[in-house]
Amino acid sequence: MKRFQHFVPNLTLGAPVIKSLRKHTKAYLDCHLMVTNPLDYVEPLGDAGASGFTFHVEVSKENWQELVKKVKSKGMKPGVALRPGTPIEEVYPLVEGENPVEMVLVMTVEPGFGGQKFMPETMEKVCVLRAKYPSLDIEVDGGLGPSTIDMAASAGANCIVAGSSVFGSPEPAQVILHMRKSVEEVQSSS
Numbered sequence: 001m002k003r004f005q006h007f008v009p010n011l012t013l014g015a016p017v018i019k020s021l022r023k024h025t026k027a028y029l030d031c032h033l034m035v036t037n038p039l040d041y042v043e044p045l046g047d048a049g050a051s052g053f054t055f056h057v058e059v060s061k062e063n064w065q066e067l068v069k070k071v072k073s074k075g076m077k078p079g080v081a082l083r084p085g086t087p088i089e090e091v092y093p094l095v096e097g098e099n100p101v102e103m104v105l106v107m108t109v110e111p112g113f114g115g116q117k118f119m120p121e122t123m124e125k126v127c128v129l130r131a132k133y134p135s136l137d138i139e140v141d142g143g144l145g146p147s148t149i150d151m152a153a154s155a156g157a158n159c160i161v162a163g164s165s166v167f168g169s170p171e172p173a174q175v176i177l178h179m180r181k182s183v184e185e186v187q188s189s190s
């Protein structure tokens, strides 16, 4: 097994992958930086054509303002992510600051691996955020699929990250459609 990122700065899915994808698509390329030093990746990812740059609040308490400024200056949308055990209050200053993040990613599993079980207790954070910030983009990531999407959508999440449920399905388009509908239904009823 090879471990990248700390001894060397490479990421398995880093700027070279984004650069290659960008040649073939105009799609929104959402990058979630599960690293301790996100600042080091702003320039390479921006130059490669990333659309969104989400860093973790747990590692950015000292420099989030600088990070947000730099991310915006590279034409990307700044987001902040938090682990299941991190209190939601920690992101408030980043949403309410002079130069705010534009998306909050509430992790619904411990970051690191696909295929984990959705943690329903994280939905309380989504509800609190949605009540406080009606127009904020709220993303959820981990264990999302047809059996969990309604919980996330009704809590107020509007950006859904899904791996196993989509790529493990014989009908990925149907799974995406199902999740999209669930989010749209909540949006049209509120």
Ligand SMILES: O=C(CO)[C@@H](O)[C@H](O)COP(=O)(O)O
Binding pocket: 109, 110, 111, 112, 113, 114, 115, 116, 141, 142, 143, 144, 161, 162, 163, 164, 165
């Ligand atoms: O990488 C992580 C968590 O860090 C995963 O949560 C994937 O982003 C989504 O995978 P599934 O949970 O949908 O398999």
